[in-house]
Amino acid sequence: MIKLLNVSKSYPRTGPALEDISLHVPKGQFVFLTGHSGSGKTTTLRLIHMGERPSAGEVRVSGFSSQRTSRRELWKVRRRVGFVFQDFRLLPGRTAMGNVAFALEVTGTQKTEVRPQAERLLTQMGLSSKTGSMVHELSGGEQQRVAIARALASDPLVLLADEPTGNLDERATRGILELFWKINALGMAVVMATHDLELVRTYPRARVLELDQGRLVFDSAEAD
Amino acid sequence: MANAVAEAVSGFRRAPLLTGLSALMVGLALLVLGLFSLAAYNLRLALSALEERVEVVAFLREDTRAVDMEAAIQTLESLPGVEDVLYVSKADALQRAMTEIPEIAEISSDLEVNPFPASLEVRFLPGSRNSEAVETVSSAARELPAVEDVRYGREWVERLFSLRRIGAITALGLGGAFALVAALIIGTAIRIAVFARREEISIMQLVGAKDGYIQRPFLLEGAMTGFLGGLLALLLTWGTHRAVSQFLFTVDWIPPNWVLGGLGAGVVFGLGASGLAVRRYLREI
Numbered sequence: 001m002i003k004l005l006n007v008s009k010s011y012p013r014t015g016p017a018l019e020d021i022s023l024h025v026p027k028g029q030f031v032f033l034t035g036h037s038g039s040g041k042t043t044t045l046r047l048i049h050m051g052e053r054p055s056a057g058e059v060r061v062s063g064f065s066s067q068r069t070s071r072r073e074l075w076k077v078r079r080r081v082g083f084v085f086q087d088f089r090l091l092p093g094r095t096a097m098g099n100v101a102f103a104l105e106v107t108g109t110q111k112t113e114v115r116p117q118a119e120r121l122l123t124q125m126g127l128s129s130k131t132g133s134m135v136h137e138l139s140g141g142e143q144q145r146v147a148i149a150r151a152l153a154s155d156p157l158v159l160l161a162d163e164p165t166g167n168l169d170e171r172a173t174r175g176i177l178e179l180f181w182k183i184n185a186l187g188m189a190v191v192m193a194t195h196d197l198e199l200v201r202t203y204p205r206a207r208v209l210e211l212d213q214g215r216l217v218f219d220s221a222e223a224d
Numbered sequence: 225m226a227n228a229v230a231e232a233v234s235g236f237r238r239a240p241l242l243t244g245l246s247a248l249m250v251g252l253a254l255l256v257l258g259l260f261s262l263a264a265y266n267l268r269l270a271l272s273a274l275e276e277r278v279e280v281v282a283f284l285r286e287d288t289r290a291v292d293m294e295a296a297i298q299t300l301e302s303l304p305g306v307e308d309v310l311y312v313s314k315a316d317a318l319q320r321a322m323t324e325i326p327e328i329a330e331i332s333s334d335l336e337v338n339p340f341p342a343s344l345e346v347r348f349l350p351g352s353r354n355s356e357a358v359e360t361v362s363s364a365a366r367e368l369p370a371v372e373d374v375r376y377g378r379e380w381v382e383r384l385f386s387l388r389r390i391g392a393i394t395a396l397g398l399g400g401a402f403a404l405v406a407a408l409i410i411g412t413a414i415r416i417a418v419f420a421r422r423e424e425i426s427i428m429q430l431v432g433a434k435d436g437y438i439q440r441p442f443l444l445e446g447a448m449t450g451f452l453g454g455l456l457a458l459l460l461t462w463g464t465h466r467a468v469s470q471f472l473f474t475v476d477w478i479p480p481n482w483v484l485g486g487l488g489a490g491v492v493f494g495l496g497a498s499g500l501a502v503r504r505y506l507r508e509i
Contacts, residue, residue: 071435078432089430091423102424105227106433154432 001027001157001189002048007057009043009214017043018214020057025191025207027157030184032200033193035211041193044211045160048191050077062157079107082151082159086166088143090135096122096146097131103153121149125179141172148179158189165199173199231421231441242413243449246494249409250453251460253402254490258461258478260395261486265478267388278353280346280376282365288342292370296344299368303361305352310345314338341372355385403493410449410494411501414442418505425506435506442502443495450494454487 002025010016018040025031033041046052047059050066059066062080069077090099100118109117122131125145135143144164151159161180165173177199184190194200200208210218282300284293293311300309312320317340322329346361362374418425428438461478468475 074429075432075434078430083430089423089427091427102427103431106428106437107431108434108437150427150431 001025001062002191003058003060004044004047005058005060007047007054007059009040009047009052010055016214018047018054018211021211021214021216022057023209023216023219025158025189027189028184028187029189030181030203030206031189031191032203032206032208033191033211034195034197034200034208036195038213039211040214041195041211042162043214045083045162045191045193048158049081049083049160050074079154080157082148082154082156084144084147084151084159084161084164086163088135088140088147088167090143090146090150092135095132095134096127096138096142096149099135099146100149100153103150107154109153117153118149121152122146124152125149126175139172140168141175144168144172144176145179148176148183152183156188158191159183161190161192163193163195165194165196177203228440228444231444242409242416243445246406246409246413246449247452247456249402249406250450250490250493251456253399253406253493254454254457254486255460256395256399256402257489258457258486259464260391260399261478261482262461262465262475263391264388265482266475267391269476276350276353278348278358278376280358280362280365280374282344282346282362282368282371283341283373283375284343284370285372286341288370292368293342293344296365296368296370300344300346300361300365303364305348305357306361307347307349310347312343312345314340314342317341317343344371406453406493407497407500410446410497411504413449414446414498414501415505417442417445418502438506439499439502442498446494446496446498446501447491448494449498450490450492451487452490453494454490457490458483458486 002023004021004023007018007021008016009018021040021044033044035041043052047054047066048061050059050061050064050069053066061077064073064077064080091102094102097115097118100121101114104114104117105111119128119131122128122145125148127142127145127149130138130142135146138146144167148159148164159180164180165176168176180190180192181203200206208218208220209216282296284296297309297311300306315338318328318332318338321340322332344365346365348357348361358376362376365371365374425438465475465477
């Protein structure tokens with residue numbers, strides 16, 4: 001479902017960020033993408049989301065190729081790939097419901113369906129009592145749950161998470177990870193970037209990829 | 225669509241000065257076009273009245289035989305754009321001169337010979353009363369053995385056409401300059417609107433909103449600015465028309481389809497300028 005074929009990425013000012021990465025993430029797999037800060041984790045996720053194009057090689061996501069997908073078609077990729085971030089990126093002047101509803105509205109959900117669907121998604125995230133709360137009134141863990149609900153609004157095939165627990169305490173971190181496992185158990189692939197190896201060890205069933213200075217230096221699938 | 229309209233209106237409220245300036249510049253650009261249209265329309269009315277009098281006169285030789293004259297009439301009548309050919313005899317020419325110029329009537333009794341030559345007057349079909357058709361017919365007439373000289377109001381025909389051409393070029397130059405400034409201001413207004421909504425736009429892109437959905441409010445804002453500019457230009461052109469008619473000379477108001485065309489041009493211009501700007505600035509998010 002996700003394929004990186006000899007992918008390299010370099011930036012004019014900072015030089016190479018990824019070098020000759022090849023990997024395949026099949027449908028329904030849970031992947032931890034690990035490595036130190038600056039190892040290329042975020043770049044890898046952005047390439048999968050097609051927020052950036054590789055300097056060399058090809059990225060394929062659910063039938064879409066980075067070489068053939070035009071800017072006008074990117075929305076099709078984005079609806080197949082959900083994305084959550086360390087800083088949540090919620091709209092500050094809106095409620096939890098408003099944030100999820102916004103994603104549903106802009107992706108063409110019928111007006112009458114927006115509210116019930118947003119409510120269902122927030123309930124799945126354990127936030128049924130917080131739907132009317134403004135996002136700044138929510139804890140970090142709750143805000144991340146709203147962000148996950150928003151990422152699931154278009155019913156994607158894969159969920160990308162860039163250090164989603166980086167701003168959370170231990171309890172909230174555990175809650176978010178349990179949520180990811182539940183989502184994964186429903187058949188959705190999850191690719192989570194983290195530098196926290198303790199976290200990775202807690203879930204031995206997940207596949208682990210390690211990046212170092214833009215190179216893929218470890219793949220637990222090959223080690224097995 | 226309702227969302228897009230609400231967003232476009234809030235864009236107006238966000239930067240009223242820029243929106244006003246944009247509409248003013250579009251209005252000035254279209255005012256130049258409007259004034260030119262007013263002048264061109266009235267010039268066209270005047271030209272069509274003058275064009276009806278466009279004709280070529282071929283003066284015949286003294287010794288022209290009837291058969292050569294007949295051949296000349298047939299040749300000229302067969303030329304494209306010619307409506308009819310009228311033979312004016314020497315006597316008719318003298319009579320006409322006496323009617324038009326009283327002094328000739330006074331001296332005509334003293335004349336021993338009629339100095340006026342016989343001629344063929346060539347009239348043109350509507351749509352062919354232009355300098356090209358006149359030139360073609362007069363060249364053909366000069367080649368005829370019966371014809372001694374050919375006259376037509378070449379200079380004033382060409383002067384009228386070149387006057388219209390100069391007017392068009394001036395209007396294009398001035399209108400183009402105003403349009404360029406208007407495009408730059410609309411671009412700045414759109415940039416501010418994109419910047420003000422950058423968080424929402426980046427979330428829209430993140431979750432997979434279509435480009436058209438994201439761009440719609442900005443395009444609508446541009447179209448509304450263009451329409452406002454068009455209305456302003458219409459108002460100013462109407463004011464000019466009234467003032468000229470009242471204080472200088474009577475001019476006709478332009479036809480309704482020209483007015484609609486001007487308003488449409490404002491909308492299309494606003495759409496185009498905002499379309500270019502929004503595509504450019506959305507990439508920066």
